[in-house]
Amino acid sequence: MRRNKSLTVTLLIIALIAFISLGFKVKPMINAYEDFLPKVVYDVSYNFYTKGIDRKVFVKTFLPESNNRQKISNVKQKANDMKFRTEEQNENLRAIWRAQSKDKFYTINYAFTYKGKAVKYLIDDNLSLRKQSDTILYRYLKPETYIEVNHNKIDVLASDLAKNKSDLKSLIKSIYDYVHNIPSAPIRDLTSALKAYEQNQASCNGKARLFVALCRNRGIPARLKGGLILEDTKKRTSHLWAEVYITDHWVPFDVLNGHFAYLPAHYLELYTGDHFLITHTPNILFDYNYTMEENQHIPFMNVTTDDALMDHPISLLKLSRSGIVPKHTLHFLLLLPLGGLIIALLKNVLGLKTYGVFLPILIAYTFTSTGYITGMFLFLIITGLVALISVPLNNWGLLYTPKIVIILTFTVIMIFIFLNVGLSYKLDWLTAISFFPIIILSIMAERFARAIEEDGTKKALNNILQTLVATSVCYLVFASTTIKMALLIFPEIILLLVIVTLLLGKWIGLRVSEYRRFSFIIR
Amino acid sequence: MKILNILKKSLQNDFDVLGINERNASLIYPNNKRKDYKLADDKVLTKNILEAYHIPCSKTYTVIENIGSIQEKWNDVQRQTKIAIKPANGSGGGGIKIIKKDKEGHWTSGGHRILKEEIFLHLSNIIMGRYSFGSTDRVLIEECIEPHSFFSEIYPQGVPDFRIILLKKKPLMAMLRVPTDKSDGKANLHQGGLGIGIDMKKGILTQAYDGVSYFDTHPDNGNQIVGKRIPYWESIVQISIQTAKHFPLNYLGVDIVIDKIHGPLIMEVNVRPGLGIQLANKTGLKFFLKTT
Numbered sequence: 153m154r155r156n157k158s159l160t161v162t163l164l165i166i167a168l169i170a171f172i173s174l175g176f177k178v179k180p181m182i183n184a185y186e187d188f189l190p191k192v193v194y195d196v197s198y199n200f201y202t203k204g205i206d207r208k209v210f211v212k213t214f215l216p217e218s219n220n221r222q223k224i225s226n227v228k229q230k231a232n233d234m235k236f237r238t239e240e241q242n243e244n245l246r247a248i249w250r251a252q253s254k255d256k257f258y259t260i261n262y263a264f265t266y267k268g269k270a271v272k273y274l275i276d277d278n279l280s281l282r283k284q285s286d287t288i289l290y291r292y293l294k295p296e297t298y299i300e301v302n303h304n305k306i307d308v309l310a311s312d313l314a315k316n317k318s319d320l321k322s323l324i325k326s327i328y329d330y331v332h333n334i335p336s337a338p339i340r341d342l343t344s345a346l347k348a349y350e351q352n353q354a355s356c357n358g359k360a361r362l363f364v365a366l367c368r369n370r371g372i373p374a375r376l377k378g379g380l381i382l383e384d385t386k387k388r389t390s391h392l393w394a395e396v397y398i399t400d401h402w403v404p405f406d407v408l409n410g411h412f413a414y415l416p417a418h419y420l421e422l423y424t425g426d427h428f429l430i431t432h433t434p435n436i437l438f439d440y441n442y443t444m445e446e447n448q449h450i451p452f453m454n455v456t457t458d459d460a461l462m463d464h465p466i467s468l469l470k471l472s473r474s475g476i477v478p479k480h481t482l483h484f485l486l487l488l489p490l491g492g493l494i495i496a497l498l499k500n501v502l503g504l505k506t507y508g509v510f511l512p513i514l515i516a517y518t519f520t521s522t523g524y525i526t527g528m529f530l531f532l533i534i535t536g537l538v539a540l541i542s543v544p545l546n547n548w549g550l551l552y553t554p555k556i557v558i559i560l561t562f563t564v565i566m567i568f569i570f571l572n573v574g575l576s577y578k579l580d581w582l583t584a585i586s587f588f589p590i591i592i593l594s595i596m597a598e599r600f601a602r603a604i605e606e607d608g609t610k611k612a613l614n615n616i617l618q619t620l621v622a623t624s625v626c627y628l629v630f631a632s633t634t635i636k637m638a639l640l641i642f643p644e645i646i647l648l649l650v651i652v653t654l655l656l657g658k659w660i661g662l663r664v665s666e667y668r669r670f671s672f673i674i675r
Numbered sequence: 676m677k678i679l680n681i682l683k684k685s686l687q688n689d690f691d692v693l694g695i696n697e698r699n700a701s702l703i704y705p706n707n708k709r710k711d712y713k714l715a716d717d718k719v720l721t722k723n724i725l726e727a728y729h730i731p732c733s734k735t736y737t738v739i740e741n742i743g744s745i746q747e748k749w750n751d752v753q754r755q756t757k758i759a760i761k762p763a764n765g766s767g768g769g770g771i772k773i774i775k776k777d778k779e780g781h782w783t784s785g786g787h788r789i790l791k792e793e794i795f796l797h798l799s800n801i802i803m804g805r806y807s808f809g810s811t812d813r814v815l816i817e818e819c820i821e822p823h824s825f826f827s828e829i830y831p832q833g834v835p836d837f838r839i840i841l842l843k844k845k846p847l848m849a850m851l852r853v854p855t856d857k858s859d860g861k862a863n864l865h866q867g868g869l870g871i872g873i874d875m876k877k878g879i880l881t882q883a884y885d886g887v888s889y890f891d892t893h894p895d896n897g898n899q900i901v902g903k904r905i906p907y908w909e910s911i912v913q914i915s916i917q918t919a920k921h922f923p924l925n926y927l928g929v930d931i932v933i934d935k936i937h938g939p940l941i942m943e944v945n946v947r948p949g950l951g952i953q954l955a956n957k958t959g960l961k962f963f964l965k966t967t
Contacts, residue, residue: 500696551803606767607865660697661688667681670692672889673959674681 159658163651170647173466177642190223190267191417193447194382200249200260200430203437208251211260211432214378214423215245222421226265234258244423265447266382266420273403273413279320281370289397292373296426298344299361299376301368305349310369323370324396324405331363331407356408360392361426363407373397376426377404382418386443390429391419468643484517486639486646491516491626493649496656498622503665506619507596514589516626522584524627528620530570530585535597535616538563542601560594691959693950702842706925707946714922715944718815719763725941728921731914732941733759733934739814745798749791752816759820760797762806763813768861770806772797773819820940823933825906829853829898835862837873837905837931839915840948840960844925846912847963849873850955851880851905856895869893870955871900878908884955911939918944 202209215238216224229236233256234249249260295301313330317323335353343351343358345365354362360376367374374396381391393406393415404415415421422429432438472482491513498504506512519527541562545555567585574582596619603612629635639645667674684690688697714720725732736755737748752758757775765771774784774794782789800806801814826835833854840847851871858867864886872881880903883890891901905911915929918941928948933939953960 503695549800549805551800551805552808658700660694660700661685662690662692662694663696666692666694670953670959672884673692673953673957674690 159654163654166647166651169466170644170651173464173644174642177464177644189269191269192267192382194266194268194418194420195226195263195445195447196266196380196382196420197261197263197443199441199443201258201437201439202251202260202432203255203257204251204433205255205436207433207436208254209258209433209436210251211249211430211438213247213262213430214427215247215262216264216266216379216420216422217245219421221271221415222266222268224264224266226263228263229261230263231260232258234260242425244425244427268382268417268420270417271404271415273398273401275321275324275398275403275413277319277321279399281318281320281323286373289373292375292397293368293371295365295368298342298426299365299368300344300346301365303346306346306365306369309349310366313366314370320372320398324367324372324398325412327363327366327370328405328407328412331359331366332410334359334362336408356406357392359407360394363394363405367394367396375402375424377421377424378427378429379422380420380442380444382420382444382446384444384446386441388441390422390442393419395424466643468640472640480521482640483636486636486643487517487630488513489646489649489653490629490635490639493653493656494626494629495622496653498625500656500659501661501663503663504618504622505615506622507599507615508592508619511592511596512619512622512626514592515623516630518587518589519623519627520630521587522581524624524631526581526584527587530582530588531593531620531623534563534566534585534588534593535600537566538594538597539601539604542598543604546601546605556595556598559598560591563590563594563597691962691965692953693960695950698950702926703947706842707927708923711923712946715924715927715946717763717813718761718765718943719813721944722815722817724921725918728917730917730921730941731937731939733820733937734818736816736818738763739798739802739816742799742802745795748816749795749798755818757819759817760794760801761815761817762801763815764807764810765801765812766806767863767866770797770801775819820932820942821935823906823935825903825933826853829900829903830855830893830896833858833862834932836942837911838945838948838952839912839929839931840927840952841915841919841929842926842964844916844919846875846915848952848956848958848960849875849912850952853883853893855885855893864949864951864955870951872956872958873905875912878905879903880905882955882957884951884957889957907933907939914939914941 198213200211200213202211216222218224229247231249233252235252236247236249238245238247240246247262249258251258293301300306309330310327313326314323317326334348336359337353337355339353339355339358343354343361345358345361348354348358348362351358364374364376374394377393377395379391379393391406391408393404393408393411395402395404397403403413404419405412406415406419430440468482468486471477472479492509495506495509495512499506499509515527515531518531521527522530538559542555542559545558550558567588567590570582570585574580574585600612600616603615662670693702714724719738722732722735724730726735736752736758739745739748757773760770760772760774762770772784774782774789777783777788782791782794798814801812804810804812806812820834822834829835830853835851835853837849837851839849850873852862852864853869853871854862855867855869862868864870864884867886869883869885869890871883873879874881880900883893883900885894892899911931911933915931918929919925919927922944924944924946926946928945929941930943930945931939932942950960
């Protein structure tokens with residue numbers, strides 16, 4: 153390998169910078185490594201405002217606890233001149249604030265960071281309907297004040313829904329579908345199971361209670377779950393859904409929002425059972441809201457590491473948090489050098505022939521928005537159509553630049569047609585065509601058309617195929633969240649990529665394809 | 676064992692075969708300066724050098740630089756009866772047109788009469804860059820080669836040529852490129868032409884390769900190839916060395932034809948000569964690097 157002194161020195165300097173920088177990051181990372189990989193992170197805060205005129209007030213509410221799908225951290229409690237304590241109450245954790253004096257205005261603030269992921273259960277099709285006889289579960293079969301399990305009407309409805317249902321899953325599905333299809337109404341008041349049925353209209357709490365009542369009526373242990381649906385906002389509404397006990401697991405069902413055996417990542421679980429989320433001394437001034445803010449989090453890291461790495465000189469976390477650059481733009485920029493190296497390796501080491509260096513990278517990134525299959529299909533359609541239009545343009549002997557402009561214009565028109573057809577016939581996948589980098593794509597398609605003319609269809613198609621192979625390899629890498637996050641936390645990786653690429657630029661070995669080409673000589 | 680051996684050789688890059696990475700990094704980049712590439716890529720610049728040093732090449736009739744001077748330059752070549760029109764910066768033979776006068780003095784192309792307007796359109800297209808990827812170009816009008824009977828004894832159509840690769844003015848390898856029925860008159864290996872190996876010392880053809888397999892005779896007509904002696908071989912090698920001496924390029928491929936009347940002529944100079952020559956000679960280029 154020919155090596156220049158300046159190249160060697162450059163390589164060493166880049167490596168040094170990368171490793172020193174990495175060294176300063178690894179330590180705080182190791183100290184604070186978390187193996188829980190949340191999908192969403194929110195900073196949530198309860199805000200209560202109260203004043204008792206002639207009495208000492210108390211406020212009680214449920215506090216979130218960590219479990220295998222949600223992690224609560226960074227808890228901060230603040231209340232002026234109030235006694236704060238927590239108590240375990242069955243399966244729930246409850247907070248109690250007690251005022252120390254009368255006739256005083258109190259502000260209570262309870263803040264925490266929520267990290268959560270979605271959970272989905274697959275229910276076996278062949279579970280029997282045998283009644284649960286477990287005594288611990290007994291209380292999840294009993295009627296409650298607002299869950300009228302044994303009321304005549306509930307009884308009739310439940311047996312009606314259970315008709316011809318021979319396994320547990322289809323019975324639950326039958327109940328779920330019935331309750332889900334009851335018209336939703338934004339009813340604020342407490343709605344009991346029976347009332348929800350009689351009115352044939354209910355909000356989350358009525359639907360959840362009816363679902364629980366019907367399940368219990370058929371001998372299936374079920375309970376209510378209360379919590380908050382997190383979104384980037386300030387709000388007052390809480391949410392109620394249900395859990396059904398199936399083969400040793402409490403499986404979530406949200407009949408209002410249509411989640412069957414599934415709980416989305418942004419559902420904050422607060423308590424179990426039919427309770428009020430907030431209770432306070434009667435007849436006092438009281439107001440409340442919940443503020444929640446989505447946190448541009450980095451998986452693998454808890455908040456302390458996040459902060460520790462924030463001020464590191466080679467860090468993108470500040471940029472990522474600030475939201476100045478859209479997330480996908482940041483990811484795209486980070487993935488470009490990696491994609492480039494992949495293409496360089498495929499070309500110079502394997503000997504793959506691709507149309508352009510950047511085309512496969514851009515197309516692969518497009519696939520991360522459109523999905524692989526849809527993307528591939530649209531890509532082939534566009535390429536095919538542009539190649540088709542190029543044939544007469546070449547035959548007419550158009551000069552290069554005007555020809556490219558015509559092809560580009562044609563591509564734009566085609567995209568409009570696709571979008572309109574997609575809109576009219578509700579074909580969402582067709583509208584994904586707008587994600588494609590059309591200029592690069594047009595140029596590639598023109599080159600493809602020219603290759604058909606110059607080198608023959610077989611060779612041109614062969615090169616398209618090789619381009620697609622390169623695209624697929626890039627896609628596999630780009631689709632990985634781990635790689636994106638690793639680049640975001642350790643942008644030093646890009647320096648390491650530079651080193652590898654520089655070395656590749658000096659690598660003079662035979663390409664894999666050349667072993668085949670020269671097989672007559674290599675023996 | 677064989678695989679292990681190949682693996683070991685791969686790691687040490689110990690093959691006689693020259694790969695494209697090594698050709699670029701070890702031969703082209705260190706030996707040719709980027710600014711000198713145009714001397715080979717632009718046929719007009721190439722011919723300027725060749726003519727300046729009296730190296731045999733086909734006679735230049737005229738060079739057309741802009742559309743405004745087409746008429747004037749066209750009048751200049753009316754004395755000729757057979758001419759080759761080439762884009763200075765064309766590649767792979769694109770845009771080359773051979774035209775000759777028939778008995779009544781009308782210009783013809785491929786046996787059909789061609790109007791002055793059609794010729795002018797072709798000339799303008801060349802200047803507008805149709806064959807040079809959009810950048811403007813010049814037209815080179817030169818004397819048309821009459822291939823020596825040596826070529827037609829192998830294959831009667833098209834123009835076969837010799838390619839000699841030289842490093843630091845020393846010839847390394849040579850091959851003869853001959854068209855086939857499927858290559859459509861073109862002699863390039865990747866367009867379906869035949870690459871024929873040459874014994875440099877004896878000036879004798881060794882074997883023919885068509886991209887798939889080796890032959891002793893031309894696959895289309897059965898004419899003998901192997902063992903055929905090349906006329907003017909000494910002077911072919913000599914003019915290739917002369918060319919290399921007067922170009923600032925230290926690694927280059929020189930294309931040579933033999934004209935019926937004028938003998939060997941330089942046709943083109945190439946800064947990025949292809950690697951197929953190794954297949955035609957059944958020998959890796961690095962073998963000659965070690966021995967010469």
